[in-house]
Amino acid sequence: MKKNENDTRVRKTESISNFYLDSAPILNYHELSKHKRELLCKNVPHSFEDIPAKDIPYIRRWETGEFTEEECEGNELLEALYHRRTEWTFSGGCMPVSDMKKILKFSFGGLYKLFNGRQMRKRTYPSGGGLYSVTPYILINNAEEFDRGDLLTFDGRDNSIRLVRKGIDMDRMDENTSLTYSKMRSFSGASVFVFFAADLKQIIPKYGLLSYRLQQLEAGHMAENLSLMLSMLGYNCVPIGGFFEDDLNRYLGIDVNGQTVLYFYAVGVGE
Numbered sequence: 001m002k003k004n005e006n007d008t009r010v011r012k013t014e015s016i017s018n019f020y021l022d023s024a025p026i027l028n029y030h031e032l033s034k035h036k037r038e039l040l041c042k043n044v045p046h047s048f049e050d051i052p053a054k055d056i057p058y059i060r061r062w063e064t065g066e067f068t069e070e071e072c073e074g075n076e077l078l079e080a081l082y083h084r085r086t087e088w089t090f091s092g093g094c095m096p097v098s099d100m101k102k103i104l105k106f107s108f109g110g111l112y113k114l115f116n117g118r119q120m121r122k123r124t125y126p127s128g129g130g131l132y133s134v135t136p137y138i139l140i141n142n143a144e145e146f147d148r149g150d151l152l153t154f155d156g157r158d159n160s161i162r163l164v165r166k167g168i169d170m171d172r173m174d175e176n177t178s179l180t181y182s183k184m185r186s187f188s189g190a191s192v193f194v195f196f197a198a199d200l201k202q203i204i205p206k207y208g209l210l211s212y213r214l215q216q217l218e219a220g221h222m223a224e225n226l227s228l229m230l231s232m233l234g235y236n237c238v239p240i241g242g243f244f245e246d247d248l249n250r251y252l253g254i255d256v257n258g259q260t261v262l263y264f265y266a267v268g269v270g271e
């Protein structure tokens, strides 16, 4: 290869990698895609009937059969899948601390596993590069052993619940999401809230622009574990994507850690 060609190639690679490692596109997109109060009614005309599922042309089809309750009986995983549902009915009931520990440990906990011949600490959910950059926060409305307004985190490095803040005004939680702000629903009877938060810049040095996708996917894995644990223990829950992010980050006080909420769950005892 001639010297000039070589120089151009090196320069091209450098500019791609500078672009790839620049956090600006991620932060810009994230900012533009935030849910806001003024966007509240924009999605109302669209129901799932207006936007049909995509019909992919196929060559042949096989039936797997209807998902029935009988075939799930006696298998806790299948029962949890069968009963998982989005349900806004919360009785105001208290979550026992034994349930809280079980839910957090099995949804997000770490455990030692033999990996490539050595013991490594893994978790119950997969993580891009094993960096575990999504933090679960738990906000207490009514749970045994904790005070209303306590903010906790769960740390899978030692499977500990850590109290990080006290005194969050729970009467203001409804201000943070579209359906509750518009008084169509209320969080008042929920027992706890579980937030998935991340620092959007944290893993950019390793994954560049891919980081954004990896963190969203990781939050999804954590959320599904949580869904199944809640379903197995008989709790009602609502996964929430329609929240006012800046307000919620300030309300929780996690903005000072450079973190932002990606997704969250309201959890409660059914009626």
Ligand SMILES: Cc1cc2nc3c(=O)[nH]c(=O)nc-3n(C[C@H](O)[C@H](O)[C@H](O)COP(=O)(O)O)c2cc1C
Pocket: 084, 085, 086, 087, 179, 238, 239, 240, 241, 242, 243
């Ligand atoms: C990423 C995501 C965001 C969601 N955000 C909301 C939300 O903001 N408010 C709400 O009431 N439900 C929300 N849901 C719940 C969906 O409406 C619900 O999953 C869907 O209607 C299917 O019902 P099912 O969960 O009972 O099967 C969300 C679900 C997902 C996966």
